[in-house]
Each structure stands twice: as C-alpha cells, then as structure tokens.
Amino acid sequence: MQTNYFAAIDLKSFYAAVECIDRGLDMFSTPLVVCDESRGDGTIVLAVSPCLRNKGVPSRLRKYELPKDEDIIFAKPRMGRYLEVSAKFNALLLDYVGDDDLHIYSVDECFINLGPYLKMYQTSPRTLVKTILTDIYETFGLVASAGIGPNMFLAKVAMDIEAKHAPDNIATWTYADVESKLWPITPLSKLWGIASGYERKLNNLGIMCVGDLAAYPKAKLKHHFGVMGVQLWEHAHGIDQTNIREKYTPTSTSLSQGQTLFRDYTKKEAQLLIREMNDDLARRLRARKCQAAGVSISVIYADRSKKADGGSLTLMRPSTHNNELYEAIMNIYAKKIKNLPIRGLYISYTNLSEHTHYQFDLFSNHEQKLSELSLYAMIDKIKYKYGLNSLMRASSLCSASNARKRHDEIGGHAR
Structure with a gap:
C-alpha cells in the first residue's frame, strides 16, 4: 500500500494575478502584463494574465512581442x-x-x-x-x-x-x-530538470522523448553526464530519492553580484559600477563573517557577436577589505577587458572561508588598514540600520552611477 x-x-500567473486582484480585476478576462514599460520595447515581460495566456501569449517574452491588437494594461513590477x-x-x-x-x-x-x-x-x-x-x-x-x-x-x-x-x-x-504519461513527453525541455542545453546533448544521442531516455543505458548516461546522467535515468523511470525533510544547506564558497545595463557603458564608465558592486559585495561578505581568497569578473559587450571577457585572480592572502578586493578585480579588468561598449557586469568573490582575523603583510601600513576596517564595520552598521542608501560614496551622484536605483529594487525590479 x-x-x-x-x-x-x-500559483497561476502569480505576479499578474496579484496585480489584477489589487486592482479589483478578473485575471481571466483582463489583458494585463507585469512589465516596466518605461524601460523600452526590449524590456522583459515578467508575467501575463491568464486572459492573455488563453489567447496564446507566452508567459515569458519581451514587450515588443506583445500583441498589438489588445488593449493591454501594463503593471510595473512590485517585488x-x-x-x-x-x-x-x-x-x-x-x-x-x-x-x-x-x-x-x-x-x-x-x-x-x-x-x-x-x-x-x-x-x-x-x-x-x-x-x-x-x-x-x-x-x-x-x-x-x-x-x-x-x-x-x-x-x-x-x-x-x-x-x-x-x-x-x-x-x-x-x-x-x-x-503512459511520463514516457511520451517531448520535447525533453518540457520535463522538470532538463534545460535546453541538456536537451540538445540528449537529442544528439538520439534521445527525443522521455521514453527514449528511460531506454538508454544508465551507464552510458553516466559516462556522458556524470551524476546528472544517473539522475536523468532515474527520473525517466519515475524514481526520485529526495527526502523533503533533509533541508539543503548551501555549500557554496563564493559570493557574486551582476547586473544587465540599460544603456551602453564605456570601459571607463563601467569602473564606477564595478566599484559600487564591489562595495555591496564586500558588505555581504563581512555580514557572513567570511573572507575571500580570490576574485573574478565577467563582462558582456553590447555587441553580442563579441565573446564575453573576464578572468579570475587568487589573492596573496584572504581579505574582507573593500579596496584590496576592488584593486584585484580592476587588475583583471585592465588586462582582460576590451575597450568596447559594455552591457553586462558580473563580479565574484571565491574560495570563501570563515573570517577570524586579518593577516597583515610586511609592506602595509597596519594602523591605516585597521582604521579602514573599522570604518567599513561602522558603515556596515549604519547601512544595516538605516538602509543601503543612507551612506553613499560621493561618486553615486555621477550620471553613470546606478547604485541608489539598484538599492531600491528587488531582483532588478521596483519594490
């Protein structure tokens, strides 16, 4: 038994449903989309109401792809x-x-x-x-x-x-x-856990539906995909060993932050954004009582035909110091990043460990370092109590800065 x-x-069409309910509208008869139309025609539509879904409008698209013959209500995201x-x-x-x-x-x-x-x-x-x-x-x-x-x-x-x-x-x-129900599923990307990249690789092996996946030798799937191949085979047979009561504890040894830009930034302008992102990431690092032994950066160019550039660097000693981490990132940035318009920035701290003490070197001004670390600790406390915009660098007033705007957003969208 x-x-x-x-x-x-x-929850069906969750974002769109909340917007309809808050407006007293019926989501099944109201053509509403959750989209910040002020960001231009290329902005992403986060959700569409069931009314539009039933008319064939996909749940994920860009504003310019919306039907033109509908009197659509645009709801600005409120995360x-x-x-x-x-x-x-x-x-x-x-x-x-x-x-x-x-x-x-x-x-x-x-x-x-x-x-x-x-x-x-x-x-x-x-x-x-x-x-x-x-x-x-x-x-x-x-x-x-x-x-x-x-x-x-x-x-x-x-x-x-x-x-x-x-x-x-x-x-x-x-x-x-x-x-009767699982094996006929095709394309494979309709199945939970199979992204388009895996789907292409499986298709290249002649696996077009879940039934094909179930019939494929388990050992061969493991050879091609490692432990993921074993999981794919088990899922194709309806097997899932997950214990819901075993709560996941993150084992990540990195912290990252990224943003997609809404205009082209020059290589010089983007340095300000990296400084702001680094300040935010260093604050998060200290809040976790961790230190980083490495940094990395990746840049997406406005010209998508150009391959993304970036790199990583191992620090001489682990650090929580804003300037030390920023200088390491900029070392990569200066050497690896081309002088081309930029549309995406991503930075990471890697090889994290528990921060128990600060290791000085022979050539640093120890008193100055201690003073700066005390300053960062005080800034962290002020921002925690009064908000991220309560204390900012003067450079946040520059036109290229977007720190204040980002701090008022959740997941890149208005609160």
Whole structure:
C-alpha cells in the first residue's frame, strides 16, 4: 500500500494575478502584463494574465512581442508586494503541515509532504490538496494548481504537464502512470530538470522523448553526464530519492553580484559600477563573517557577436577589505577587458572561508588598514540600520552611477 504522497503547488500567473486582484480585476478576462514599460520595447515581460495566456501569449517574452491588437494594461513590477503575498501564502500552508514537510521552491511554488497528515485529517491526498487550494483562493483570490505523486519529481511533473489543464487544477500520477504519461513527453525541455542545453546533448544521442531516455543505458548516461546522467535515468523511470525533510544547506564558497545595463557603458564608465558592486559585495561578505581568497569578473559587450571577457585572480592572502578586493578585480579588468561598449557586469568573490582575523603583510601600513576596517564595520552598521542608501560614496551622484536605483529594487525590479 502506498504511503508516500507529495504535492507540488503552483500559483497561476502569480505576479499578474496579484496585480489584477489589487486592482479589483478578473485575471481571466483582463489583458494585463507585469512589465516596466518605461524601460523600452526590449524590456522583459515578467508575467501575463491568464486572459492573455488563453489567447496564446507566452508567459515569458519581451514587450515588443506583445500583441498589438489588445488593449493591454501594463503593471510595473512590485517585488516587495509579491514577496509579501508569498510569505502569507507559505504561512497558510503551515496551518496544514509542519515546517519539516514544506519545501519552498520559489516565490510562487512549493512542495508538501502529505503522507504524515492523511491519517490525522482522515482524508485522501486529493481531498486534502483540494481543501488547501480552496483555502488559497478564498484567502487571497489566487488560483493554484497541484500535482500529486509518490515522490516530489512525479508530483512536479504531474502539475506541470496535466494539472494546469485539468478542470479542478489537480492531477495525480502514480508509478503505474510512468509509461503512459511520463514516457511520451517531448520535447525533453518540457520535463522538470532538463534545460535546453541538456536537451540538445540528449537529442544528439538520439534521445527525443522521455521514453527514449528511460531506454538508454544508465551507464552510458553516466559516462556522458556524470551524476546528472544517473539522475536523468532515474527520473525517466519515475524514481526520485529526495527526502523533503533533509533541508539543503548551501555549500557554496563564493559570493557574486551582476547586473544587465540599460544603456551602453564605456570601459571607463563601467569602473564606477564595478566599484559600487564591489562595495555591496564586500558588505555581504563581512555580514557572513567570511573572507575571500580570490576574485573574478565577467563582462558582456553590447555587441553580442563579441565573446564575453573576464578572468579570475587568487589573492596573496584572504581579505574582507573593500579596496584590496576592488584593486584585484580592476587588475583583471585592465588586462582582460576590451575597450568596447559594455552591457553586462558580473563580479565574484571565491574560495570563501570563515573570517577570524586579518593577516597583515610586511609592506602595509597596519594602523591605516585597521582604521579602514573599522570604518567599513561602522558603515556596515549604519547601512544595516538605516538602509543601503543612507551612506553613499560621493561618486553615486555621477550620471553613470546606478547604485541608489539598484538599492531600491528587488531582483532588478521596483519594490
């Protein structure tokens, strides 16, 4: 008898739905898109209402690709509002299950371990999920879809492939459905976990659908893709060993920050942006009580036919010092980056370790270094208490600067 039941829940057209609800509009009859139209025709549309989705408008496109014959409402992204609603949505779910049995996958999607609660509620997986979806709608006005399965993978695929088109927005898959429902899926990129890059590589091996993937020798997939190949084979057979109660602890030894620019910057102008990004990243580094032993930078040129440039550098000793980290990045920048218009900047600190002390060298002014580190610590405290724009470099007033604007955004969009 099956005892493991998982649900994957997704809020339909979440950003667009929130904008419609806040305006008192019906998302199924209102042609609304979440897009900052002030950024020009090339700006990305973050979400479209179900009304437009039902007319064939994709969920991800650029403004100039929107249909011209629709009287579309443009809603400027409000990331703070979406995070607020998402937090309330997650709190509602915790009325039904414990924290250990809830996995937040994204701002509008989650997984729930249903198994431990079926006896307590004396109900079936489908009835419990339907109760949760009804509560979500009655509380927030949001429509959600859900997939139910014996593991997280099958629940997610059931939601993506079937539930979003089901009359009650719920689909249940079991291991018995693998051959009839999972294996026919094509193209492969429709399957959770397979991006376009992997799809091309699999297609080159003659693997066009999930059934082909299931039939391909496991050892050969491991040879081509390593541990990912084993996971692909297991997923193709409906196998997922993930334990929702084993919470992921990040093991990353790097910190990074990047931005896509809305105009061309000269190589000289971009130095100011790198300085600002470095200040923000150094503050985050110190907040984590870490130090960096390496830095890297990558630059995207305005002319996309030009290959991105960049490089990395190992420091003589780990550091948390803004200027030391910036000078290392600029060392790469001066040597590796061409004098061409720039549209993207990405910097990283690498080989992070716990910061317990500062290591001086024989040639530095130790008193000056200590004074600067104390200054950075004080600036960090002020920014933490009063906000990132409370204390800025004078260069933030320059026309090329965008630090103040970035600090007022979440994920590159207005709060």
